[in-house]
Amino acid sequence: MGQLSVDLSAHIKTFRRNLRKEERNGLSFPRYFTARLEAGKTPYDEVRWELRTASIGNDKGAMIFEQKDLEVPSDWSQTATNIVASKYFHGKMGTPERERSVAQLIHRVVDTISEWGIEGRYFRSLEDAANFRNELAHLMLTQKACFNSPVWFNVGVKEENRGYGWYYDESTDSINKLDKSNHRPQCSACFINSVQDSLESILDLAKTEGMLFKWGSGTGTNLSTLREENGLLWGGGRASGPLSFMKGFDAFAGVIKSGGKTRRAAKMVILNAEHPDVEQFIWCKAKEERKAHTLIDAGYDQSLDGEAYASIFFQNANNSVRATDAFMQSVIDDTDWWTKSVVTGENVRKFRGRDLMRSIAEATWQCGDPGMQFDTTINKWHTSKNTARINASNPCSEYMFLDDSACNLASLNLMRFVSAGGTFDVEAFRHAVDTVILAQEILVDSASYPTERIARNSHDYRPLGLGFANLGSLLMSMGVPYDSDQGRAWAGAISAVMCGQSYLTSARIAEVVGPCPGYPINEEPFLDVIKMHGDQVNGIDSKLVPPALFQAAHETWKQAYELGQKTGYRNAQTTVIAPTGTIGFMMDCDTTGVEPDLALVKYKKLVGGGVIKIVNNTVPAALIRLGYSPEQVEKIVAHIDTTGSIEGAPELKAEHLPVFDCSFKSPKGTRYIHHMGHIRMMAAVQPFISGAISKTINMPEESSVEDVMGAYIESWKLGLKAVAIYRDGSKRVQPLSSGSGKGEKKSIASQAAVPAPAPARIEERIVYRPLRRKLPDERQSITHKFSIAGHEGYITVGMFEDGTPGELFITMAKEGSTISGLMDSFATTVSYALQYGVPVQFFVDKFSHVRFEPSGYTGNPNIPYAKSIMDYIFRWLALKFIGPNTVENEAGLSTKLRPTEPEPQQKLQFSPADGMQDAPACSECGGLMTRNGSCYKCENCGGTSGCS
Incomplete structure (x- = not known):
């Protein structure tokens, strides 16, 4: 198998410290994807290129972006072209510096990372570095993998640094402040910030968050360190409590838009279940939502950024209650739960655990917040618990690690690892993991960070966030129902291979450059967690997945544990499941993260105007896989195109209906994936993920408070680290354009x-x-x-x-x-x-x-x-x-578009799928957004509300 290779016989006795550059031997990096390249050829030569125009219109018909004569791979969709050109191409429009080719973009990022790898002595030879560069370029060009947005924004951009941020200087083994002579890009999308119980720390947090929003990243903080409302202050007087400061943070997030754009900032606020102000925290967003309803009823603009919602607090953050096993057990046993003073630790107020949980469920039922994070589970799987505990997460809840830390994300497109014969290519998948993990590792010390503490923790623990996208499409293409034992076995096995291979690669890197500086103090809990992950493979039903996939799941964890015992690990965390917002478009993914598809039919605006219906591209492949003839497939797809539902399609067998179930009901159908199907899928994946999973559990409008409460309890029982629930129709936000x-x-x-x-x-x-x-x-x-x-x-x-x-x-x-x-x-x-x-x-x-x-x-x-x-x-x-002859149309005007473009179908025969009507409008183009993990994404321009 073409993977990283090291001399295992040469045991490194000094693995307990980080090796300096001059001490490093470097990695041997063989070619796998590019092994058959002819001499003098590169992966760019294997791509068939074509010229296109990228253009994006807004909801009012105006063009908000257009760039002509772009060079893109011919098998990339027009959507991928539009998103990459508008979001990631660098340079001022209309100038020679403006990038105009996907090749330029990928060269800029891949070549820069490769150069940093050479400077850091990560490679044994220049040939190994060249192999790495070609392999990484291949993954990006073929849409097999993609970095998070800050990498595409910032890496390789030669600009004068603005003097903001901190970086690691190996020559002095210190964290230094950037100045104008030293350029280091921000590469991470996810940040966790701490706050102490002092006004100075609170104001420092406001500044740090503001700068992160400015540069397009999201942040999360646990405010449980702040003393409760009316708590005694050291100098006399009473504290105002965390909710009062949340109002200030919310206001800053509202005005400092993410990335300097018009999109909303991405922010997470967490409060522990034992904090005295937890009840007010639970209800804060729901109460403000009622104010918005009153304003809407009075005639104020009801859009997410309209007057009604702009007039209320707490709208710029996701809220989560952090619950221990003790709290959850009080819910199960219906016993008392005491909140405790932050200052004295004494009991403050008594609740029934079940009553407090019902309040959480009822507030969620009303407005979608708060979500829940399960503290005991999170810290049980924490590799670095001897350093400190995990208190918080990023805005979408997938990155969970030490306070004042950062994580750069990347994702693998699972559909690109399906071979021509319809099998999942395990060996290619493993080598892709090797390549991307090494690239992310190289980024760590080459990037800048917003605070000195985040820079230090990033260097010392080096957490990475590799994940995947398109699981829903992969399962459908294989003819496997999402909500089935087989679907969960596939998801668990793929996740196990990805995370096991990630830690195996991390151990191999540690052998030649040294483990992360934070490893020695955490060696025992680190190895315990690796063993726990490996043991969970035994829970996968081997009869439900291909033998090669199951064998790889066992093999990777066995090798990762055995090598890690000798060498340590370079990265305290390696995997998360991110929502893959904009980067999902770049990879032409039909589904994101662990999500199933929203609906079998989607709607897309044409560049020249008009709307077309698009039946999910995976449906025909799935039908062929299930044994239907091309003629039968054509009839079934035509039925979906006409009705918006596969139910009642001619010649479709009833037992195959579950394969095509989606998150939402179709307008003329009755089937959808039950919310427990979402939770069980997350439970199948979570044991093989270092961090957590960004996913929203979709529930129909008719769901009850008891349903929400039951979902939270079952999520805890099944071992999830975090969960967010959204009940359709729980917000009064209306889209700018609505269906029937x-x-x-x-x-x-x-x-x-x-x-x-x-x-x-x-x-x-x-x-x-x-x-x-x-x-x-x-x-x-x-x-x-x-x-x-x-x-x-x-x-x-x-x-x-x-x-x-x-x-x-x-x-x-x-x-x-x-x-x-x-x-x-x-x-x-x-x-x-x-x-x-x-x-x-x-x-x-x-x-x-x-x-x-x-x-x-x-x-x-x-x-x-x-x-x-x-x-x-x-x-x-x-x-x-007046009469039929009174209308004069322009001569020669055809009622059809050019033959190369689909015919517009403005008169839709059915309305959009349920569950989309109360999504917000995109603040960049005005298009209707859709749920994406715990966030939203725009199918028109690729904008997100804080996703990768």
Whole structure:
């Protein structure tokens, strides 16, 4: 197998210290993926390249990003092209410095990491370094792996450092502050910050968080060190408590947007179950949510960044209660639970454990917060417990380690390790783990960190966060149901191989460069945890997974433990399961992390306007795998395309339905993955992950508080470290564009009061007044739904008794918005004009072919292309009330797009899947976001709310 190789006979007696550069022999790094490269060729030569235009529009039809003549691999999707160009290409637009090729981007990052590896004496020879560089480039070019966003943003960028941050200097074995002469990029996405019970420390935390948000990273903190509300202060007086400072932190997070962009900052706040203020913490977000509901009912903007939610506290953080086994046992036994003073440790208030847990469940049922983190489980699996305990996590709960530490993430795309024959290539997967872990390790001492303590802990413990994406797609493609014993066995075995190989690689690196400085003091608990991981492989049912995969799971942990006993380990942690937001798009993943697919049908905007339905690409492969003929596959996919559901598809066997179950029900279906299916999948993966899993347990709207409470308890019993639950419909946020059903809003125009005409001015001369023809109280009307470049709206025309139009209502956007007010006012004006006798033909002549955005294809064969909303409205009125020959379309205008592009299908035959209606709108492009781990991602522009 092509993996890292070292001389195991040469036992290093000095493994208890970190070797300096001059003492290192370096690693031998063989080629695996690029073994057949011809002399003088590189992985870039194996790729077929093509030129494209990357463009992203917003929800109003305007172009927010466009770059032409980009060079990209031909098998990358247009979505991957758009995301990579808009997010990761470096340089000012329109200048020669602007990157224009994926090859430039990957060269910049891969070559820089390789150079750092050479400088750090990680390689035995320059040939080994070249092999590593080619292997890493291959993984990135073929979408097998991807680093977290800060690596793509910052690595290899030659800019003058702004003097912010700290770094490790090997020449002096010290942590130094950066200055303008020393450039070190920020490479980590996840940070954990501590806070002490002093005003100085609290304000330092605010500064550190602000700088992390500025550079695009997320942070988490446990505030249980802060004394309770009304606790005595040393100098007299009473403390205001952690919730009061949470308001300040929340305000800073709201104004210092992540990465200097418009997206919300990523932040986690944790409070222990024994803290005296835990009850207020549990309810703080739910109570603020009720305020938002009141404001929404009063007519304020209900979007996530609108006036209603901007007026309340605690909206810029995920909240979690940290619970010990003792607390959970009090819940099970229905016994008393005491909170304890932070200052004195004395009992403060008595609760019934079950009552407090019910409060957690009820608050979660109402607003989605707080989540739960299980403290005893987390610290049981902690490799470095002799140094300090784990108190907190990053915003998405996958990175859990020492306070004041950081983690750079990377993920493997599982679908790229499926061979042409449909089998999972275990050997390729193991070598990919070798390569990426070594790359992440090299990044540690070459990066900068926001505080001196984070820089020190990052150097001393070197935690890494390798994970995977596309598990849901992999299982479906194999014909394996997500919620099944076989699905869980596959997930457990893959996770075991990934983490076991990660620690084996870490031990091999430790043999030639030394273990991490924090290893010697933690040798005993470290080896205990490695053994615990290895023992869990025995719980995987070997009959349900391929023999090669199961054998690799056993082999990697056995080797990792045996070698680690001799050499130690270079990294205190190696794996997490991150939500893979933007990087999931870069790898063209259909599913992220351990999530199943949200729905079999997704919606995608076309660059030139319009919306298309896309049936999950994995469905045909899964059907073929299950033995269906191409003709049967075509019929089943056509059924999904028409109905949005696979249920009732012709010739589909009932026993195969579970293979295609998704997180949410389809509009015309009844099947979905039960919330316990999500929890059991996490339980199958967690024993083989150093950190935790970023995942939201989706529950249907009709779920009860008892269901939420039961899910939390079962998550603890099954050994999860953390869990977040989201009940569909628990927020009042409405998307900017909604489908039919519960997400559909009432016509704004129909609710507007028509003002009475102002009295005529009294003059001495005779004033001739036009007569107004009022409509009867009950009148006939026509409502027409339209779409222009994906922007949907409704035209309602009320008619006189003779069938001529007398009033006009236009609905285009949410109530209270500017566009809604303008359209309402315009419709009212036209209505009065019609009632005072202005002919329809006058409006048609005046407003037809008026040009402004949004414009584009409509899906209406009689008006295939509209130059503007006004153009469409009045040409439709002409068709309806004047005659079919009154509409003049431009000569030669086709109702179809170019043959290379799919046909737009604006008139959808069903609404989007349940569970998406209350997702927030993307703050970058306005598109409707979807759940992604504990965060959200935008399918249009790749924006995230704090994911990797």
